[in-house]
Amino acid sequence: MEYDFNTHRYTIKPINNEPEPNPQNISFDDAKKKVRQMVYDSVDSRSVSDVPLGTFLSGGVDSSIVSLCLSQATGKKIETFSIGFKKTRFDETDKSQLVAKLINSNHHEFIIDEDDLKDNIHEILINFDEPFSDTASLPTYLVSKKTRDYVTVALTGDGGDEVFGGYNKYYIGKMNSRYTKLIPKGIHEPIRKMANSLLTTKEDIRGKRFKIRKLLNSIDYEGEFYWDIISLANTQNLLEEIMLPNLFDSNLFSEYKEKLNIDKATSLTDYRQIDKIVSLEGGMLPKVDRTSMLNSLECRAPFLNRELWEFANTLPENYLMKGWNKKYILKEAFKDQFPDKFLEKSKSGFGSPVGDWLRQSLRKELESYIEPKKLKMQAIFKLDEITKLVQDHLSGKKDNTFRVWAFYCFQKWYWNTYMNI
Numbered sequence: 001m002e003y004d005f006n007t008h009r010y011t012i013k014p015i016n017n018e019p020e021p022n023p024q025n026i027s028f029d030d031a032k033k034k035v036r037q038m039v040y041d042s043v044d045s046r047s048v049s050d051v052p053l054g055t056f057l058s059g060g061v062d063s064s065i066v067s068l069c070l071s072q073a074t075g076k077k078i079e080t081f082s083i084g085f086k087k088t089r090f091d092e093t094d095k096s097q098l099v100a101k102l103i104n105s106n107h108h109e110f111i112i113d114e115d116d117l118k119d120n121i122h123e124i125l126i127n128f129d130e131p132f133s134d135t136a137s138l139p140t141y142l143v144s145k146k147t148r149d150y151v152t153v154a155l156t157g158d159g160g161d162e163v164f165g166g167y168n169k170y171y172i173g174k175m176n177s178r179y180t181k182l183i184p185k186g187i188h189e190p191i192r193k194m195a196n197s198l199l200t201t202k203e204d205i206r207g208k209r210f211k212i213r214k215l216l217n218s219i220d221y222e223g224e225f226y227w228d229i230i231s232l233a234n235t236q237n238l239l240e241e242i243m244l245p246n247l248f249d250s251n252l253f254s255e256y257k258e259k260l261n262i263d264k265a266t267s268l269t270d271y272r273q274i275d276k277i278v279s280l281e282g283g284m285l286p287k288v289d290r291t292s293m294l295n296s297l298e299c300r301a302p303f304l305n306r307e308l309w310e311f312a313n314t315l316p317e318n319y320l321m322k323g324w325n326k327k328y329i330l331k332e333a334f335k336d337q338f339p340d341k342f343l344e345k346s347k348s349g350f351g352s353p354v355g356d357w358l359r360q361s362l363r364k365e366l367e368s369y370i371e372p373k374k375l376k377m378q379a380i381f382k383l384d385e386i387t388k389l390v391q392d393h394l395s396g397k398k399d400n401t402f403r404v405w406a407f408y409c410f411q412k413w414y415w416n417t418y419m420n421i
Contacts, residue, residue, distance in 0.1 A: 028329070031315055036333040038311060042302040043069035043155065051152035054079030056143060056299075057107070059095025061166065061327060061343050062157025065334050066302055070155055071103040079151055080105040083143040085353065086113040095345065102338065110146050114353075117142060118361045125412050127294050133233060133402075133409040134287050138352045141291035148297045158284055159303035162275045163312050165320035166327040168211075169229045170271050175215060176225040185221045192216045200398045223264030226271055227253050230278060233406035242385045242407075253278075268317045276309075355401030358408060359394055366390065366404070369411040378414070381407075 026034075047053060047070055055067045057080040071078050080100050084093035093109055100107035117124075117138050124141045125132065147154050161167050183191065195216045199209040217235050218228040228235040231252075240248050256278055257263050262270050292299045312320065315329065322328040331343040358366055368374070370387045386407065393400040 026315070028319060028332075031319055032329055032333045034311065035308075035329055038305070038308050039065065039302065039330075039333070040069050040073070042305040042308060044073045046155060046300040046302050047073055049153050052079070052150065053153040053155070054081060054147065054151040055155045056080075056147070056157070057082050057096045057099060057105075058157070059093070059097075059099055060157060061331060062160030062303060064095075064099045064157075064338070064343075065160070065330070066155050066157050067099060067105065068103055068334070068337055069302075071105060078103070078105050080107045081143055081147045081150075081154065082107070082109050083139045083146075084109060084111045085139075086111055098339070098342070108146070108150065110143065112139070112142055114357050114361055117352075118357070121362070122412070124291065124294070125409055126416055127290050128286065128413075131406075131410040131413045132286065133406040134283055135352045135354050135402075135405060137287045137291055138354070140287055141294065144292040144295040144297045144299075148295045151297075153298045153300065154292070156288060156299050156301050157303065158288060158299075158301040159280065160327070160330065162272055162280055163303050163309055164327040164330040165268055165272060165317075166330075167275070168326075169226075170268055170321060170326065171324065172215070172218060172225055172229045173266060173268070173271070176219055179219055180221050188216075188219060188221070192219070223266065226265040226274065227257075230274070233402040238403065242381055242389060244380060244382060247380055268321055269313070280304075354405050355393070355399055358401070358404055359396070362408065363394060365412075366394070366408050369408065369415075 043066055053070075055063065055070055055078065057063050057067045059082065067078070067080055080096070080103075082093055082096035082100075093111070096109070097107070120141065121138065124137060128137075144154075180188075195213050199213045214229070217238065218225050220228060224236075228237075231239075234242070236250070236252055239252075240250075256274065260273055260277060262274060265271055265274055288299050288301075319329045320327065325331075335343055354362075367390075370390050372383060372387075375381055375383050375386065389400055390404055390407065392398040393404045
């Protein structure tokens with residue numbers, strides 16, 4: 001992974017030119033010390049700047065470590081920036097406040113609501129030049145906009161989860177294996193349908209009900225489970241429900257499977273390799289790059305360091321994920337720098353309450369996208385199914401935030417493109 005300062009774009013070297021993961025015989029303590037030094041060195045090398053510089057500080061493991069390292073590398077107060085929401089379920093600024101106090105940074109905290117973004121949503125989404133439905137693009141745009149008032153360069157924690165194995169979805173291998181051994185294939189489909197019916201919520205609450213439903217929709221007896229779990233809005237089954245048969249691709253990830261030579265992902269190494277080319281190249285990096293550059297802010301990601309990635313690939317998988325403990329070696333490498341248990345605190349992620357916004361300020365526009373005349377002319381979606389999906393969400397009968405938001409983003413891109421041809 002390399003950053004081109006002329007084009008302001010990340011590039012990923014072709015997969016077949018990269019060294020294969022090659023576990024080496026290194027003790028955990030030695031590996032831990034090397035990880036710590038490599039992270040420090042990477043942050044230090046990315047702090048060289050002729051213009052003011054700071055960090056995005058969400059309070060999660062990765063941004064907290066980057067902020068700490070930058071603070072120690074510069075030896076002076078650094079600028080840190082975080083976004084919170086007036087809707088408390090999405091607000092995690094208490095974590096960033098703790099870190100800011102720990103490293104004694106000049107901390108800037110911006111609490112936002114729908115009104116702060118509603119006038120910019122069109123500009124943000126159309127700026128991607130493709131359908132892009134990561135809800136985190138909205139707060140990333142706003143934190144970039146506000147950060148640019150103070151600094152020109154910001155360091156981020158992007159890539160830490162992919163390098164060190166930090167996502168909840170990395171549990172899916174163990175869960176899928178245990179589930180498919182206990183539950184016969186013929187019984188799973190009725191269970192899945194029942195769960196989708198019984199475990200619904202009326203609001204965007206990403207708690208146990210949401211996670212169980214997501215897990216059950218990703219269970220696969222042919223080894224496709226990881227490809228399903230990375231599909232946040234629609235798994236292959238759910239997408240088939242709303243698309244016309246002549247347009248539905250029954251093998252959505254065939255190109256990536258061929259590039260990676262991974263058909264049935266079974267190991268943490270497989271998951272991380274998939275995320276590197278799918279999630280990072282297709283989602284994480286475009287999100288930060290497009291929203292920050294829209295505000296003339298340059299973002300640098302110390303964890304996206306080629307040497308760091310290659311070193312992580314040589315480590316035994318249980319150094320990265322020990323049992324159910326994600327990012328184990330990274331947290332162990334820096335735990336003495338933070339309050340006890342701080343790096344073990346859960347974090348929800350950098351989303352935004354778009355489920356509410358779709359029912360409020362975006363409602364009229366969303367409803368225009370399910371007009372029968374438009375849908376028939378478009379000839380992409382099953383009219384009855386997509387209409388019900390959207391109306392169930394708008395009426396509060398069922399929370400379909402991710403699926404409806406993906407539909408909204410696609411339609412916004414489609415009609416903007418179609419009307420400008």
